Amino acid sequence: MTEGLSLRERKKIQTRRTLWKTAAKLFLERGYDQVSVAEVALAAEVSKMTVFNYMSSKEDLVLGPMQEHIGDAARAVRDRHPGESAVAAFRRDFMAALQAHEASVGMSDDPYVLQVRRLIQETPALLVRAHEYARRAQTLLAEELAAAEEGPDAELAPVVAAQLMSVRYAVHEYNHRRLFAGESADEVLPGAVALAERAFALVEHGLGDFGSLPAGAGEAHTGTARTGKTGAE
Template sequence: MESLRERKKERTRQAIADAAISMFLARGFEQVSTADVAASVEVSKPTLFRYFPTKEDLVVHRFADHIGEHARVVRARAGGERPLAALHRHFREGLARREPVTGLCDEPAVLAFHRLVFETPSLASRVADIGLQDVGSLAAAFAEAVPGASAARPRLLAVQVIAVHLALARANWARLADGRPAADVHDEAAAEAADAFALLGDGASGSGF
């Protein structure tokens, strides 16, 4: 019974989110109210807010799977591989796979979703906030990787890594939004990522990161 109940809750949650994103894409985030979304799936507003505490959560929940990803990459790196090198490799591999989180995915649905996020100030702000949630876990992973680092350095570097990742993803999406196919943008995106991680590495030179 508990399993059935949980599956029903997940179906309801997914139905609410799918309806919301569809409506936001069609009419704009500001033009659709939470009452509109609730009515479209025949649930009450209190029910909607039990699943999604804010209107922005109806969209940005799609990023939840990536929370903690940077720290996982650092902890799972091969022996001898430096943390920044592992993060660069992971981003580079994401570009090759056209992972949406890298911004280099030209599937129409993904492009439209990224346009909704990046061109809606409150959503872009929430995505940045989600990135900040990763700072603590990444800083902890950095501190484990380089035990002799000063107390402040792992956190300062983590902030920079998260900011760089978001900036790279947004730049990649902007290129695709201009009509360029991902295949044509890939080499440029990879070179920009290499430059970004080189800059991070220069800043952390001699510290073991």
């Protein structure tokens, strides 16, 4: 990840990682609201000003790694192969991340990563910030999709972006639900891949008759609703 970077750039990355790890350790031990930025700076042996040179807010001391992945979806579409659809490129990138057990798609079973994830879920300020990052990622994807289209198709870019990101988030939540239940990433992976394949197929080919009621079911339901009685009554 740091290959080709200057010494100064590598030091910046190392400092940022040190701040993340130090802050997360304190937050997990004492609670997010019980630890100040000044205390994080002291534990990391830097000044408070240094912390804010690297992080724009206290929330970013936890969510910084997530922030680094905001542009992943847009990048996957932008770098798609000649003749490759946006859906195919997005799917290929997402599937590779699943196979690599990346935390960005919820496939890491590292105890530390799961603890931080739980901290985010249980801390309103962090959850709000995480949702802001998710919205930003979707906006960047929509902009990338629109840039490659013209006219009516460009206007559909936000719709397509929403559908693709919904697959990402749904599988992400599926992974965490099973990981939090005690399963390993290796145990979760087959189900995650199967769910993602089916979800991407829906996006690629359309919802079609998904969720259709059996023939006659709608009429029976309507009749019951209209009379307020069942056949037995």
